[in-house]
Amino acid sequence: MTKYLGLHETIDVHEILTFKHLSLTKTTTMSKLVQDPALKGILEEDSTACSNHIQQLQKFITNREETL
Structure with a gap:
């Protein structure tokens, strides 16, 4: 059985991905x-976490189907 993300779910993931990119940009800029x-350590940890979240969210967008 194959389960697909709905259009609204894909749009929601895209919105979260856009927010995470903005957050990563701001964190990287401020850490410099x-x-x-x-505070620099906290910002670097947040930057790493944001990068990991972005990678996970990109998997949802590019791999829109999940085989059960």
């Missing part, structure tokens, strides 16, 4: 400007 080492 910040001077506090603790």
Whole structure:
């Protein structure tokens, strides 16, 4: 049995993906400007997490079907 993502689900994933890209851009930009080492570490962790989330979300968009 093959299960497909619906159009509305694909659009929702795309919206989340767009938000994550914006978040990653802002985090990366701000981490270059910040001077506090603790805050810089937090921003770098967030950047890594955002990158992982983006990769996972891209899999949902490119692999629209799931075989059960």
